[in-house]
Amino acid sequence: MKIFYTVLLIIFIFFSSSAQFTTKTGLYFSSHETVQDYRTSLKISPDKRLDLEKGMTLSFDISFRPGDGDYGYVVRIIGDEGVHLDLVTHTTSYSTNFWLVNQDSTLFSLGWKDLKDIHYDQWVGVKINIDPLREEVSLTFHDWEQKKKLPQIKGISHPTIVFGAQREPNLVSTDVAPMTLRHIRIADHAGKILRHWELSKHVENLVYDEISGAAAEVLNPVWKIDDHVKWQQVGHLNKKNIVGVCTDDLNNRVFIIGRDTLSIYEINSKQTVSIPYQQGKPYNCRSNTFIYDPLNDHIINYNFDTDAHNVLDIQTGVWSLPGGNCNQLPAYWHHNKAIMDNTLVTFGGYGYYTYKNILLQSSLTDPRWQKMEAKGLIEPRYLSAWGEDTKEGNWYIFGGYGSKSGSQQISPRHYLDLHRFDPKSRTLEKVWNTTIEKRKSKVPASSLVPSENHDGFYALLFDNSQYHTHLQLAKIRKDISEVNFYQDSIPYTFLDTDSWSTLYLNESSQELIALTHHGDEIKLFSQAFPPMLPADIHQDIVSPFHWKERALWLTGILALFIILALVFKRKSKIPLPLHEGLPVSEVKAVVPPRSGGFYFLGGFLVFDSTGKDITSEFTPTLKLLFLLIYFYSARSGKGINSTQLTEYVWPEKTDNSARNNRNVNIRKLRLLLEKTGNVEVKNDNTYWKIVLPDNVFSDYEHLYGLADQVKSFKDNLNDQGLAEFLHYAGQGELCPSVQTEWIDKYKVDLSNRIIDELSVLLEAIPWEKANYPLMAQIASSILKHDVLNEEALQIKCTALYLMGKKGIAKHCYDKFCTEYKNSMGSDFPMKFKSLLKVYS
Incomplete structure (x- = not known):
């Protein structure tokens, strides 16, 4: 059996660097x-x-x-x-x-x-x-x-x-x-x-x-593609007398180490096997000092108070040592651990009012604890995450909570920074630091998972200042100080002396596995890999024309529309957009212009003047640079000054280095924006700004313009502007993949404006059968921007129910209840039938 696991591990390592991940379909x-x-x-x-x-x-x-x-x-x-x-x-x-x-x-x-x-x-x-x-x-x-x-x-x-x-x-x-x-x-x-x-x-x-x-x-x-967006619970275990937990990432097994029994949970089969100990027991410590050794199919139980590893042979249930209690309280709560070249290596931790930043090593064959001397320093911390980039052989350490001095009494803080550790040269270096901690208290679960193209890592982040908190998946880039959050989250009960969480990738099933442990309770969740945003799985209405043909058709149609408008000098009446079950005989889809256009709602997209998608040409730095200048320009007209740009884009650079980087990237950005229709980046007295010419489209600015016309829409529910307003309002959040402090105000302002104007529309529409589809659509758009809006839920479910779509109405209600429970930590208090009583 040991030979089998050794061979399996070698095969796994051989293929892991070139693993191909496919999107689930069907x-x-x-x-x-x-x-x-x-x-x-x-x-x-x-x-x-x-x-x-x-x-x-x-x-x-x-x-x-x-x-x-x-x-x-x-x-x-x-x-x-x-x-x-x-x-x-x-x-x-x-x-x-x-x-x-x-x-x-x-x-x-x-x-x-x-x-x-x-x-x-x-x-x-x-x-x-x-x-x-x-x-x-x-x-x-x-x-x-x-x-x-x-x-x-x-x-x-x-x-x-x-x-x-x-x-x-x-x-x-x-x-x-x-x-x-x-x-x-x-x-x-x-x-x-x-x-x-x-x-x-x-x-x-x-x-x-x-x-x-x-x-x-x-x-x-x-x-099935939704599996890439949402977490699914795949296991829930309650075990008494748990001493620790560790995982076998290769075979998708979870080991629950009890005082007298080892429980092995097979995630794929959802079966649990219990193995009573035949000899010895684990150390009864409180800092989860267990790690799986895949080469020997052993569980290693280490103790910082002693130089002896206690090893469990899983096949026989025999521990190498009699076990016993630890001598004192842990000195390394929530440290990181890994096996590197037959050596157990740990980093960081907390104990006795002190945060640690040392690397400790203990050979599996000669288990004496030694400090690993490394070039470079990381500020002392615990609750950090680390993981190996198998392609380059380096380990990365991300985030945590600690203080510069190591003392708990002196200015403890959250870190959201990234460090690289080269185990061969034993060199530690900071890759970047981000300012996101000014907005939220976030620490990661214990592990980092390399991204599918090795440009960064995935991590689970949570607010450690709350007992009832949530784990939220985020992508951490290696080349830029950017932390992008995904939408779904996992409920997590956190008490640092009684909780632990981790994340790993099961390549055989192509799933991310999240594990939470609190007291006697262990929960497991899965999400298909690679993760996606809701915008990534949204299907646009397909046209039978290719983009070049579509651009010509749209140009011709637009020219004809302008001519007719000048001749007749009247508004064109266009039916409402196809959305959320509106009668097909009464609708005509809004087709947004794609040539020379910027799209921010529901996701970031850019099309050049010929209709070609050039989003991929915006590198992370160029994208951040563009978004900062654009949004600071779009609402205030003033733009953003050079000091602010440096703080957000190059926070670790010196003034000269930041200036050089800014000049180089501004030149690149100007060349790229010329493709969209001569969009200019201007500098006015140290302020940078972007102003779009009339021939370049922005769904963000267009939506604000439509919002100013809501009063006229109330008087004419068949107006073209209403059709377009509902279309763009229903696209979702502004740049959902960008989760940084500076953009929050633009997201909140836009969502509040949309919700306010849609609510005005709803109040003006009478509860009549002909209006049910429109009301369901408006309420659905509100829920895109405020997922816990109870009034919108009530209107949407009631309208669908009265339209005869009772199953869809109940599905919407169930989805809302799940989101409510995840966000609020309690059940939604109103039952489905009570929700419908007001109007039905």
Whole structure:
């Protein structure tokens, strides 16, 4: 067994530097594990532009899962005059598992045995071909294929296609196959792909095909790509007499070391194995002095009071020493630890009113504690994080809480700085320091995880000044003093003498795993890797034109609109934008100009004058420089002075060095901005400012301009300005990936303005059936900027409920309750039915 783990570790190290991480895709269908109201349905109603009278092919990828019920619908193709084809599955039947049914007769049937080594959790390609000219239907499952004559198949020319739960009139069924789908395609009789739904990026209950932008409606969706945005709890353990916790990152195991028993929790299988100690016991210390040794499959228990390591052989349950209590209170609370070249190395910690900054080392073969002499210093601290960049072989230390002198009595503070440690040369050097600690009290969980492209690390940060706090994922860059936070968070109960948390990457499952330990309770959470922001998974409406073609069309349309406006001198009336279930017959989507444009709402995007996306050309430094100058210019018109720029962008540089860096990067920024339409960076008496010319678009400035017109929108709910205002207000937070102190005032000002104006609109709209979709949309936009706005929740849920979308209304309520619990630490006090009583 030891040889096995050694080989496995070597393989893991060999591949870790070149591991490829993929984005999860697909629509997970809630099946028999949930009640009928919450089972998933996907409905595709191809428009009449599709010419399918000569035939069609429906194809998709599907995977099945065990344990969530057996029987259910995969898809139903509904034609004219009651004609329909049903693909049904019974995954645990002994002989036959899949049927294609026409009305009351079975056309084809097959079992797992026909699929040649394909089984649960594997993607299978499925095709259903309808050929009305030959009066023939065929079914393909992986490499299994059969055809059959069916004269009445001519009745399927403009089908409605429903996956999962069936809610069509006279064809109702809530039996949903336990499945996940991706890449749904519709092809014509010649095999040309006309529609393609990837089922990856999406809006809340809609997903658009990649060819024409055709919408498919989803009820109770579970999008796999959302796993990159949200944390999921994957384990909850309560164990008495816990002495310490450590993790096996390679095999996704958590070791809970008790006084008499080792408990091993397998995250993948959610199973716990208990191993009573056969000989010896662990040290009964309070500072979690345990670390897993993957080369030998041992748990090492070290004690700073003695030079003897207590080693547990996991296979036999035998400790190398009898154990016992520590001699005194810990001197190194919340230190960092790692095994480097067969040596246990620790850094920092706190004890006896003193913060530490020393590196200690203890060989696994000769465990005498020694101070590791290193060039360079880090200010004393505890509650810091560290991790190795396996690509370069260096270790990085981030953040913590301590003081320059080491004394708890003399100006303790939060550190959000980054240091590099080269274990070969034993050199410590500061990489950067950020001023974010002026805004929030933040310390990291104990570990750093290298980013997918090794440009930085991921860490979990929390407020250690609160007992009921939250862990929030952040990305720490190596090349710039920037800490960017992700949206979701994890509840965490923190008391520094009784709590511990860590983060690690399980490469086999491509997941980040977060562990929290408080008292007798251990919780585990997972998030798909790499993490994403909500803006990264939002799907824009796809146009059938390429960008260059789109730019020409938009230019022509804009020119025509200007001419008509000059001739008729009147406002153009444009229907409301497509959003949140507004009736399709009454809407026309707002298409923002992309050529020469800056987009800040919901994410940062830049397009040059030809419509090309040049966002990636903004390096972290250029992006920060641009955003600082732009926002300081946009609201006050004055700009930002050179001293402020230096403080935010180059805080560690001398005046001369900062000036040189500023001049070089300003030149780079000017060249880049010229591509967008001759945007200039000006310097006026030491103040830097950016002013956009009329031909360059900014959604931020455009939205402020629209907000000034809200009064006129109240009098005309079909005005173009209202359509645009709702579109941009619904995009979400300003630059959500930028979480630094200076930008907060712009985020708060914009969100407050949007909420105020949307609230004015809501008050002016009467509770009438025709207005329900509009009210739901406005309330949804408010919740984008204030996730805990109870009034907006009430209006949105009530409007959806009265529209007949009861499942969606309940889903919105449940989502709000989860956010409320995570933020406030208590349950939302109003029940769903009580929420609806005011208007229903």
